[in-house]
Amino acid sequence: MQNIIDRFISYVTIDTQSDPKSDTTPSTAKQWILANKLVEELKDIGMQDVSVDENGYVMATLPSNTDHDVPVIGFISHMDTSPDFNGTNIRPRVIEKYNGKDIVLNEKENIILSPRYFEDLLQYKGQTLIVTDGTSLLGADDKAGITEIITAMEYLISHPEIKHGKIRIAFTPDEEIGRGAGKFNVEKFGAEWAYTMDGSQIGELEYENFNAAGVTIKIKGKSVHPGYAKGKMVNSLLLANRFANMLPPNEVPQRTEGTEGFFHFYSIKGDVENTVLEGIVRDHDFDKFEARKELLQKIANELNFKHGNAITLEIKDQYYNMREKIEPVFHIVDIAEQAMKDVGIEPFIKPIRGGTDGSQLSYMGLPCPNIFAGGHNFHGKYEYIPVQSMQKAVEVIVKIAQLTSEKYGK
Structure with a gap:
């Protein structure tokens, strides 16, 4: 010993x-x-x-x-x-x-x-x-x-x-x-x-083990004097929050186990003009893994339609x-x-x-x-x-x- x-x-x-x-x-x-x-x-x-x-x-x-x-x-x-x-x-x-x-x-x-x-x-x-x-x-x-x-x-x-x-x-x-x-x-x-x-x-x-991908979401906002911002300001921090909240609330690490997959954001850095949200996607089932990535893209597309292509989504597979x-x-x-x-x-x-x-x-x-x-x-x-x-x-x-x-x- x-x-x-x-x-x-x-x-x-x-x-x-x-x-x-x-x-x-x-x-x-x-x-x-x-x-x-x-x-x-x-x-x-x-x-x-x-x-x-x-x-x-x-x-x-x-x-x-x-x-x-x-x-x-x-x-x-x-x-x-x-x-x-x-x-x-x-x-x-x-x-x-x-x-x-x-x-x-x-x-x-x-x-x-x-x-x-x-x-x-x-x-x-x-x-x-x-x-x-x-x-x-x-x-x-x-x-x-x-x-x-x-x-x-x-x-x-x-x-x-x-x-x-x-x-x-x-x-x-x-x-x-x-x-x-x-x-x-x-x-x-x-x-x-x-x-x-x-x-x-x-x-x-x-x-x-999990199928795994890394996710980077870059959000471009528009900073305008808050007193005159109506209809003009795009707050990238709030867009990042909205993006995260559009994902299934129970599909996060703290609410999953076994072979259940999840989305997980672990870093957010930014201000009104620019925010970067970083996270990971995990799922044991490959089809569900692909569906998770498709959901991220769908949300990005929806927000871009509303906010003038403010979001750039990068997804990189890590392992399978x-x-x-x-x-x-x-x-x-x-x-x-x-x-x-x-x-x-x-x-x-x-x-x-x-x-x-x-x-x-x-x-x-x-x-x-x-x-x-x-x-x-x-x-x-x-x-x-x-x-x-x-x-x-x-x-x-x-x-x-x-x-x-x-x-x-x-």
Whole structure:
């Protein structure tokens, strides 16, 4: 257990926040610090073909130790942390034998991680938790995944009696800003399929996700002295508000769940003359996804008719539901499900209300379901992870490698 704790803490204390406004890859230079550290660590534990390319993608190989052909499989996690919340000066704290009560993260600021609000905490009573100090996110998304993959590779290297085929691993930059798979070299990676270790609570297994698009609405108003504005002024701020209110009021993140889609505006900046409204569109069903985009265009057209082409609508698809690419090779999900059962975990198969590198990689020719990494409350100060969940994730990786060799070796 201590090895996992030490490794995880050594990763999360490195600031690797990505930056959506940057046009470089990685989007932040500080991601190179972790990338270079991982390269050296992979070499130290005995991995082969260790490399980091000009864009910060780290890859390595664990050679096969069997005498028969086995499909090459992979495991992938991302190095960056979310720009949604402070990711600097992370000071993780280890809580041993959690007692099921409130955890004071920051006494000065009265920041409390409470099971009365975060009920999932209670299922980890008696376990070891790693939490924040209340001033930053933790970074378990997805440095837990990195920890688990490297620990699993280290275990397989030291236990050659466990037979497995060739295993490829990769750590990507910029997943949190939707670019993690953007420059991923699938051909170089050379796996038949892979798994992202990027899910949340123990047992999660996911092979479907949202279809996703980004939305930018630029609104041009007309500023006139308010005392003489009748029939002349066009207030772009009010037009932005009208646009948002013309969408279905219940189809927003806070009122949807499961496979239900939504519209979500997360930024508005402007004045009377110019306003920019930014948001996202999400839906698991592709036809409904397309209908949502059509509705946005319909509203833009209607408002433009009334207000003289004041609105410019930009919609850019971001990623698609990987289910379409996973179902034809569903045995890769079956292997992961069986691996969880074999190590004493009840699989919890559910759709992702978001996306991972795996959704894009699946459309790039690398089918890639998502497996739990163990953390909770990602992207904020209440983020935490049970160490025992990380241990189980390591066991799942090892068991997947073993089962692939047993079931699909030739």
